[in-house]
Each structure stands twice: as structure tokens, then as C-alpha cells.
Amino acid sequence: xxxxxxxxxxxxxxxxxxxxxxxxxxxxxxxxxxxxxxxxxxxxxxxxxxxxxxxxxxxxxxxxxxxxxxxxxxxxxxxxxxxxxxxxxxxxxxxxxxxxxxxxxxxxxxxxxxxxxxxxxxxxxxxxxxxxxxxxxxxxxxxxxxxxxxxxxxxxxxxxxxxxxxxxxxxxxxxxxxxxxxxxxxxxxxxxxxxxxxxxxxxxxxxxxxxxxxxxxxxxxxxxxxxxxxxxxxxxxxxxxxxxxxxxxxxxxxxxxxxxxxxxxxxxxxxxxxxxxxxxxxxxxxxxxxxxxxxxxxxxxxxxxxxxxxxxxxxxxxxxxxxxxxxxxxxxxxxxxxxxxxxxxxxxxxxxxxxxxxxxxxxxxxxxxxxxxxxxxxxxxxxxxxxxxxxxxxxxxxxxxxxxxxxxxxxxxxxxxxxxxxxxxxxxxxxxxxxxxxxxxxxxxxxxxxxxxxxxxxxxxxxxxxxxxxxxxxxxxxxxxxxxxxxxxxxxxxxxxxxxxxxxxxxxxxxxxxxxxxxxxxxxxxxxxxxxxxxxxxxxxxxxxxxxxxxxxxxxxxxxxxxxxxxxxxxxxxxxxxxxxxxxxxxxxxxx
Amino acid sequence: xxxxxxxxxxxxxxxxxxxxxxxxxxxxxxxxxxxxxxxxxxxxxxxxxxxxxxxxxxxxxxxxxxxxxxxxxxxxxxxxxxxxxxxxxxxxxxxxxxxxxxxxxxxxxxxxxxxxxxxxxxxxxxxxxxxxxxxxxxxxxxxxxxxxxxxxxxxxxxxxxxxxxxxxxxxxxxxxxxxxxxxx
Numbered sequence: 001x002x003x004x005x006x007x008x009x010x011x012x013x014x015x016x017x018x019x020x021x022x023x024x025x026x027x028x029x030x031x032x033x034x035x036x037x038x039x040x041x042x043x044x045x046x047x048x049x050x051x052x053x054x055x056x057x058x059x060x061x062x063x064x065x066x067x068x069x070x071x072x073x074x075x076x077x078x079x080x081x082x083x084x085x086x087x088x089x090x091x092x093x094x095x096x097x098x099x100x101x102x103x104x105x106x107x108x109x110x111x112x113x114x115x116x117x118x119x120x121x122x123x124x125x126x127x128x129x130x131x132x133x134x135x136x137x138x139x140x141x142x143x144x145x146x147x148x149x150x151x152x153x154x155x156x157x158x159x160x161x162x163x164x165x166x167x168x169x170x171x172x173x174x175x176x177x178x179x180x181x182x183x184x185x186x187x188x189x190x191x192x193x194x195x196x197x198x199x200x201x202x203x204x205x206x207x208x209x210x211x212x213x214x215x216x217x218x219x220x221x222x223x224x225x226x227x228x229x230x231x232x233x234x235x236x237x238x239x240x241x242x243x244x245x246x247x248x249x250x251x252x253x254x255x256x257x258x259x260x261x262x263x264x265x266x267x268x269x270x271x272x273x274x275x276x277x278x279x280x281x282x283x284x285x286x287x288x289x290x291x292x293x294x295x296x297x298x299x300x301x302x303x304x305x306x307x308x309x310x311x312x313x314x315x316x317x318x319x320x321x322x323x324x325x326x327x328x329x330x331x332x333x334x335x336x337x338x339x340x341x342x343x344x345x346x347x348x349x350x351x352x353x354x355x356x357x358x359x360x361x362x363x364x365x366x367x368x369x370x371x372x373x374x375x376x377x378x379x380x381x382x383x384x385x386x387x388x389x390x391x392x393x394x395x396x397x398x399x400x401x402x403x404x405x406x407x408x409x410x411x412x413x414x415x416x417x418x419x420x421x422x423x424x425x426x427x428x429x430x431x432x433x434x435x436x437x438x439x440x441x442x443x444x445x446x447x448x449x450x451x452x453x454x455x456x457x458x459x460x461x462x463x464x465x466x467x468x469x470x471x472x473x474x475x476x477x478x479x480x481x482x483x484x485x486x487x488x489x490x491x492x493x494x495x496x497x498x499x500x501x502x503x504x505x506x507x508x509x510x511x512x513x514x515x516x517x518x519x520x521x522x523x524x525x526x527x528x529x530x531x532x533x534x535x536x537x538x539x540x541x542x543x544x545x546x547x548x549x550x551x552x553x554x555x556x557x558x559x560x561x562x563x564x565x566x567x568x569x570x571x572x573x574x575x576x577x578x579x580x581x582x583x584x585x586x587x588x589x590x591x592x
Numbered sequence: 593x594x595x596x597x598x599x600x601x602x603x604x605x606x607x608x609x610x611x612x613x614x615x616x617x618x619x620x621x622x623x624x625x626x627x628x629x630x631x632x633x634x635x636x637x638x639x640x641x642x643x644x645x646x647x648x649x650x651x652x653x654x655x656x657x658x659x660x661x662x663x664x665x666x667x668x669x670x671x672x673x674x675x676x677x678x679x680x681x682x683x684x685x686x687x688x689x690x691x692x693x694x695x696x697x698x699x700x701x702x703x704x705x706x707x708x709x710x711x712x713x714x715x716x717x718x719x720x721x722x723x724x725x726x727x728x729x730x731x732x733x734x735x736x737x738x739x740x741x742x743x744x745x746x747x748x749x750x751x752x753x754x755x756x757x758x759x760x761x762x763x764x765x766x767x768x769x770x771x772x773x774x775x776x
Contacts, residue, residue: 125605194616202608232612236620243721244627251708253717255631269710272636277627284623 027127028554032134033113034446037439039134039141040105041520046145047096050089052513057081059506061490075153083487087156088174090485092148094159095182099189100144102293102431104137107231110296110438111200111224113446117545118218120209120562122555125202129195136192140185147181155182158485160282163256163275167248170265179249183242190235190242197235200228209544211564215320216581218543218568219313222320223299226327227292234288234331241281248273276341283334290427291330295323297434298365301387303568304441305369307541308384309376310577312569315368322361329358339410348407355405362398366391377572381539382456386437389464390430396468397426400475415485418478421471429467436460439523444538448551449530455522459515466512473501542568542580610753614760617729621764624725625771628718638713642773643699649692650769656685657762660737664755672744675751679741682758686734693727719772726761726768733761 026032064079075085116123124130147154156174157165165171166179204225244255256278257270306313335343335351369391400422403409443451477498489495537546548556562582570579574589663678697707706712707720736754
């Protein structure tokens, strides 16, 4: 490659970094990306461990595990998790996985890492704000973590934090200090997301290299762009909702609280507050949040599929249009989370229609992924397997979305295990697969080494099989009416039939968790001891990040930023396997 | 770092950052004012007139936008002394606005309209939260005014950025004032 000559020349931005400025208070987007990734991984392990603990309770409701008491102390008296601890675990698992892992860990990592590298910029629009974004995230993490060690425990009213449980300190043990810390952590998190999102948008709009028109951007960048737009427009509304919550909690106002009767407290002096109001504000963020989690995975899957099929992405403009359609619809469907709140049925039917409309862009995307694979020269790298796994999960989980989006069916399915199965498959596990795909694919660019492939294959197949084995049976439990958020089902005659199934699900979840530890070992071992990358473009890809040196410094390109002459998907064109974006269009070539 | 980008951009990246940020702030207030409308349509809503001091604060903030514009103009013309003079006036007007808003809250409390606590109605509480949240954004603006008034940068776009933000929080207040008086 022509860049090879300049690689070992002088490094333009080689400052004399101290340990602190290079690894801790770094303003290099690549280092900030790694900070987000590692912090996200810590949370993923903690959040995953929490799910193993509450699955232990669901699978073995009568058993006693003395080792639990030695770890959790009073939260597992007699070796059994207490109901309070169970709810705290479920709540923290949800909050942490949705916000800290699949928002900060996913788009925080890949937006930071890929946007400057793929649009051809030396760094973000404001590297300083970018650094602040990570530090607000870390502060949020510290506060959230500390809430688990307070006397009354962390907040335990579910990740959605509905009032009155969230608004009234006396409502439950977790509603006291635990909830205060939850709100502070979330407010810090919102600030972090906003600082990050503003930067991602400004960088994509303003810092593209010469020739990089918007329609030449890789789909990863488009997906991250819409993700950021969703974030900056919806997180402020959550913040508004949280401010009202703070006033109800601390200043005696009546936004959400009314004169309800609370056992042990009596009737509240509040008048006329509406808990439903909170739900509207929450879900106005809450639904776009689903796509904030999903879109980055969609973008990376598109990119990885095209590269590993050695074919252009099928229907680039359709992919772009469907991303836009999903982002726009994301703001118009929030009340489908509220069909059973006494919502006006006519209003409900409008939300059903808008919700079902999401099936159209989703189907376009699935069609285009499958047609990209069709007759491709497929390379089954671990990244590619996770990308294909993503599509499988997105189809399976998306189809049950059509059920739940229907207001009439939702009356039966609301708050059952059917919902848990649906959103874990379509949003949780699918996005996690997108994240894994991204890590396996861009690890060589991040650390200059490869992840171990054999461990990657084991990781993929066990996780893939495990995901279906865990969540598929939950559909049946939900159809049978098994409600979510229950500590113990063994006293109901009707749910006794599921005792063995629950034990099976719990066992599989532990195996899947163990395999994630294998991934962690692979990850950290490979950073230091993995096979070294010897070429700048190991996947033979077209995008600009592979024109940088193997270990790019701050500023990314040692010489000039390459100019872009074509889109990112010239694979298998004119008999050539791939033509990178910075290669000028030849005279005999049909340009794109 | 940007010298390597050959094309001349219509907006600088800081302008884009500011405008997207403004969009984000608009959404926060859109959330609060829609919550206000929803809540008002339900039972237990207390109707009251805004104290007249809010009219005064509205005039003050309008004038401050004008002096800010004058300051930006003088800055462009390179008249540093006049720039500093107009900046000082703008900052004082900004601080006065904040104090007048607090006066407004006190006038309401004096009229027996509790903003917080067990006797409060969410109509009053909404006024406090919405206006208070706007004041926080004004406070950020005042801090920005102070910084550029003291540093008085000869070049660069910081003056025009701060000026844009200041006009924005002004327009935002006009919207809130109209909303609280007549729409909501």
C-alpha cells in the first residue's frame, strides 16, 4: 500500500505524554473509546453476575446456599436471597445493562473509536468535551456502585423507576438513599450522554475529510449519527422527568404523588399528582433508548457483513432510509409501553399503528442483510458469526414485537415473561452481539493484536445457543400468564409446571455467563500476548481506519488525511476483491 | 488540526455543537411544558395570575439581548472599550433578571400560593421548576458573559457563540412567559 512508506516517518502528533495524560485524562478519542469499553465491560460482568444471582433464586426457590450468605451478608440470610435483595438485583441489572453497558459501553466505545477514524478526522469536534463525557460516565458509575453499599440497599422498584416507589422514601427500603443515589447517577449519566452525543453529531457533520460526502459515509457512521440524534433529543426529557421526581421526593410537591394511603405512613398530604405523567416522560426517552441501543449494532453489523461477504452492502440508500425511518418512529411510539394504564383506546390504536409501522424499515434491513450474504464469499470470522447471530436474534425478537405492539394482545401479555423474552432477544442480546461483533472486528485496530479465534468460536456458539435456550422458553411461560418481577412462583399451583423449566433456564444462564468470562480472558490476554497484526488492513476492508498505521498515534494519520474518492462498499468490483475509499476512481471504472 | 481540511465549512464545529446543544435544551423544556399541559387538564389545578414582577424581568432580559448585540458589534469593529462597557451592562442585566425571578417566587409565596411543600399545588410547583430550570441556563450564560467580558478575546468566535446562546435563553424565556401567561 502507498501509505506504508509514510508509516514509519515522523509521527505528527507524538506529544510527550505522561502516564496521566495518556491513559487517564486522555483527550485522544481512541483512548476514550477504550475507557468506555473497559468500564462498560466491568458493568457487564457485574450486571451479568446479578442476573445469575436472581436466576439462582428463580431456579432454586427452596434451596439454601450458605456461600451466598458469606458474600451478600444480610441480603442472603440463611443462604437464600431475600425478596428485597432480589428486587434490588433485578432493578440494578436492568439499569446497568440498559444505560451503562448497552448505551455508554456500546455507543460510547464505537462512536468514539470509529467516527474520527472513518470520517477522516484527527479527533472529535471537541476533545475536551469528549474527555468530560467519559468522566461524567465514570462519576455516574461510582455513584451507582456506591448505592449498593448503603444500609437500606440500592433502589429496587424496577429500572423504569415508576412513582410512587421512586417518589416516596417510605415506600420501600430501596426508595430511600438508594433512590437518591440512583437519581444522581442517572443525572450524571444524562450529562455524559449529551456531551458525547453533541460531539458525535458535530464531528460527523463538520469534520469529514475531503471527498467524504454524507452518502459516502460507511453505514456504521450513519447509525451512530442517528443514535446520537436520538440521544440528544430524548435524554433531556428524561432529565426533566427526573427533576420533577426530585421535587416530589425532597420538596413536598405533587407532580407524581397524590393522596394515596401508604401502610405505616397513612394518607399522604399530596394532592392530585399523576404517576402516569412520569410514565409519559420516562417512555418518551425509554422508547428511543431502545434504538439508541440497537442502531449502533445495526450499523456495525452492516459494515462487518459487507466486508466478510466480500460484497457491497445491498441497498445502501434503503439501509440509510430505514435507519432514518426507525429513528423518526422512535419518538412516536412511547405509549405502547402504557397500553394498560387506562390510555384512551382510540389513542392506543394510533400507537398500535405507528408501532407496527416499525416493522417496515426493520424488514427492509433484514432483507438487505440477507441479500448481502446471498452468494457472498463469506469469511466466517468470529465477528461475522456474531453479526449473523445478530440478524437471527433481531428477526426472532422482532416478530414477537408485532404481538406486543398490539394493544389487545398486550392486555394479556403485559408484564409477563413474554415481554422479558421479547426485549432481551431483540434489544439486549442482539445489541450485545453487535457489541461483540464490533470488538472482534476492531480489536486489531484498537490494540494492534488479534483476539484468539478458537476461543471466539466457542464464545459465539455457546452464547448463541444459550441465548435461545434461555429466552425461547420464556415465551411459553409468559403466554401462560407467568408475571415478571416476582420473587417466588412456587406457591402458585398454575406455575408449578414451570419449576423444572425455570431450573433449566437458570442452569443455562450460568453456563452462558461462564463463557463470557472466557471472552474476558481472551480479551485481556490478547491485549498483551495476542498474535500481532502485521499489515495495516488485516480484513481487507475499504474504510479509512485501515489506512492508519497499525498503532495510530493521537491525530490518527502521520501525514495528510487521505482524500476519499468513492463509497465504502466497492467489494468485488471490476474483478477486484476490494478498492479502499482513498483510491482514486480509474478511467475505465464506473464510479460510485 | 483543522488546517488540513481543505474545504471551507459553512459552520464551524463549535457552532454545530452549540446549535445541537440548543436543540437538546429545547427538548428538556418541551418535556416540561407538555407535562404542564397534561397536568393542567387533570383535576386539582390552581389557576393564578403571574405576579407583575415577571413583566419587569421580561423587559430586562429583552434589553440585555440588545446590549449583547451591541457588544458583539463593537467587538467586530475592534472597539474593545465599548465592547467591555456593553458586556458589563449585559452581565448586570443578566444578574438582575435572576434576582427579579426570585422576587417573582417570593411574590407568589406572599400571595399564599405555595410553590413547594404539603400546601403546594402542582400549578405553582411547575412554575418554580420551569422558571428555575431556565434560571440555571441563564446562570450558565452569565458565567460565560463574565468570562468573555474579562478575557475580552481580540479574535476567535467565542463572543459570537456566547451572544448566540444569550439570545437563545432570552427567546426561551419569552416562550416560557407567553406559555405560562396565556397558553398553559
